[in-house]
Amino acid sequence: MEQQLEKIMPEDLARTFESAYHVLIQGDHDHIDDLLRHGGTLLKKAAQRFTPTQLILGIAAIAAVGVVVVNRSLNQGDDAADDAGTSAEPVKEPKAKATANKGNQENKGSQEHQGH
Numbered sequence: 051m052e053q054q055l056e057k058i059m060p061e062d063l064a065r066t067f068e069s070a071y072h073v074l075i076q077g078d079h080d081h082i083d084d085l086l087r088h089g090g091t092l093l094k095k096a097a098q099r100f101t102p103t104q105l106i107l108g109i110a111a112i113a114a115v116g117v118v119v120v121n122r123s124l125n126q127g128d129d130a131a132d133d134a135g136t137s138a139e140p141v142k143e144p145k146a147k148a149t150a151n152k153g154n155q156e157n158k159g160s161q162e163h164q165g166h
Contacts, residue, residue, distance in 0.1 A: 058096060062088070062095065069081050069084040069085035073119060093109075096108070
């Protein structure tokens with residue numbers, strides 16, 4: 051029995067890339083379900099033409115993207131939680147001035163040791 055191969059349509063690629071754009075670039079995690087559905091459909095159609103090795107590598111690539119998405123979303127949550135409890139502003143002192151002040155402090159310390 052010959053199995054019918056489903057053709058990969060341009061719409062399949064477009065939907066998958068659009069969902070990936072929303073999730074990975076814009077950070078809109080409401081589209082994760084769409085990305086998984088469209089990516090799964092595309093992978094199912096492509097898997098009919100893949101060798102077992104190519105199929106394993108494709109699944110590994112999808113898993114790696116999933117890990118990156120989860121890691122990025124966790125890091126965004128941590129940054130927001132760290133900043134939420136403080137009202138402190140970051141110090142905006144120029145580095146050149148900070149280096150000059152450090153040099154002056156070292157000169158004072160050496161003068162004190164010399165007995166001046």
